[in-house]
Amino acid sequence: MTRQRLLLVEPDDAVRRVLGRVLSRHFEVTPLATTGSALGRLAEERFDRMVYDATAGELIALRTACERHTNMRVVVIGPADIAATLGGVSLDKPFHTDAILRALA
Numbered sequence: 046m047t048r049q050r051l052l053l054v055e056p057d058d059a060v061r062r063v064l065g066r067v068l069s070r071h072f073e074v075t076p077l078a079t080t081g082s083a084l085g086r087l088a089e090e091r092f093d094r095m096v097y098d099a100t101a102g103e104l105i106a107l108r109t110a111c112e113r114h115t116n117m118r119v120v121v122i123g124p125a126d127i128a129a130t131l132g133g134v135s136l137d138k139p140f141h142t143d144a145i146l147r148a149l150a
Contacts, residue, residue: 048071048072048073049072049073049093049094050072050073050075050090050091050092050093050094051068051072051073051074051075051092051093051094051095051096051149052075052077052083052086052087052092052094052095052096053065053068053074053075053076053077053095053096054077054078054079054080054082054083054095054096054097054098054101055076055077055078055096055098055101055122056078056079056098056100056101057098058078060098061076061078062076064076064096064142064145067142067145068096068145068146068149071146071149072093072094072149075090075092078101079101080097080101080102080103080104080106080107081103083095083097083101083107083110084103084106084107084110087110087111087113087114088110091114092114092117093116093117093118094117094118094119094120094149095111095117095118095119095120095133096120096122096145096149097119097120097121097122097131097133098121098122098123099121099122099123099124099127100123104127104130104131107131108130108131111131111132111133112132118133118149119131119132119133119134120133120134120135120136120145120148120149121133121134121135121136122135122136122137122138122140123135123137134148136148
């Protein structure tokens with residue numbers, strides 16, 4: 046069975062490393078530091094899930110990319126209004142890894 050692909054956009058290196066390790070138990074994870082990098086990958090590849098830290102910026106361009114990936118489940122680490130803009134759900138920091146896994150289900 047093929048694992049679902051997850052795009053992790055997190056500007057903090059330490060958080061990206063730890064979260065990537067946890068999520069890689071359940072998904073094929075592509076960890077990126079910037080929204081610009083994520084936009085490039087979203088233009089070329091298909092992802093089933095995305096975890097996006099709202100501090101990464103470039104929300105308008107990312108919203109457009111998410112609209113093209115209608116089946117991609119989006120979890121935003123940050124405010125609910127940003128999650129709504131991206132068609133996703135939000136989590137506030139700090140969060141437990143179980144919470145992010147439930148949000149991605």
